[in-house]
Amino acid sequence: MTDQATTTAAEPGTPEIPGKPTSASRTTLSHIMTQADTNLLGTVHGGVIMKLVDDAAGAVAGRHSGGPAVTASMDEMAFLEPVRVGDLVHVKAQVNWTGRTSMEVGVRVLAERWNESTPATQVGSAYLVFAAVDADGKPRRVPPVLPGTERDERRYQEAQIRRTHRLARRRAIMELRERRAAEGFDD
Numbered sequence: 001m002t003d004q005a006t007t008t009a010a011e012p013g014t015p016e017i018p019g020k021p022t023s024a025s026r027t028t029l030s031h032i033m034t035q036a037d038t039n040l041l042g043t044v045h046g047g048v049i050m051k052l053v054d055d056a057a058g059a060v061a062g063r064h065s066g067g068p069a070v071t072a073s074m075d076e077m078a079f080l081e082p083v084r085v086g087d088l089v090h091v092k093a094q095v096n097w098t099g100r101t102s103m104e105v106g107v108r109v110l111a112e113r114w115n116e117s118t119p120a121t122q123v124g125s126a127y128l129v130f131a132a133v134d135a136d137g138k139p140r141r142v143p144p145v146l147p148g149t150e151r152d153e154r155r156y157q158e159a160q161i162r163r164t165h166r167l168a169r170r171r172a173i174m175e176l177r178e179r180r181a182a183e184g185f186d187d
């Protein structure tokens with residue numbers, strides 16, 4: 001089992017937020033690729049897929065957090081196979097992990113021919129961090145996600161590893177910049 005909380009810790013004068021199962025916000029967005037989606041090589045532009053990924057992840061983050069959520073970062077976007085005109089693309093997204101005000105959303109991209117009954121193959125994947133925000137755009141608390149299956153549990157644990165690495169990388173870069181500024185570099 002993970003050590004995830006089942007409620008978000010209350011701040012003085014505010015109520016705890018009960019957890020929500022992963023399955024409550026899991027979403028699939030499907031789209032048929034057309035000529036309008038191609039790059040100069042004639043296959044589907046990576047940016048078109050990234051937009052669908054961001055859309056699906058945003059829907060999941062909004063559903064989980066019960067309100068507006070913005071993309072804070074997108075990492076590990078992998079393109080495994082080219083996507084072609086006439087492919088029916090399915091973008092499957094779920095909340096993998098929650099912090100205090102942020103959520104990691106995991107996305108898998110699958111493609112199948114729109115008019116054939118062959119199985120869909122995975123063509124991409126990505127991890128995005130969304131921050132839930134209030135009406136002023138300030139981060140607000142999110143319900144803890146409650147993994148419902150062993151797979152959800154594994155994804156939660158892997159997301160914690162990514163979170164640790166993101167924070168460590170950001171800290172290391174900030175420290176480097178401060179050191180260089182202290183040494184008089186103007187870059």
Ligand SMILES: CC(C)(COP(=O)(O)OP(=O)(O)OC[C@H]1O[C@@H](n2cnc3c(N)ncnc32)[C@H](O)[C@@H]1OP(=O)(O)O)[C@@H](O)C(=O)NCCC(=O)NCCS
Pocket residue numbers: 070071072073098099100101102103129130131133137138139166
């Ligand atoms: C994301 C945003 C709300 C964070 O605001 P902030 O004042 O830096 O707030 P915080 O530092 O408290 O961060 C809020 C949460 O987001 C997480 N976060 C912030 N920046 C992050 C980043 N680059 N990567 C991963 N997580 C990040 C923090 O870890 C924190 O999570 P936690 O509360 O679960 O620990 C703010 O930077 C923003 O509005 N960015 C623009 C978002 C946007 O417009 N996206 C669409 C692009 S067109």
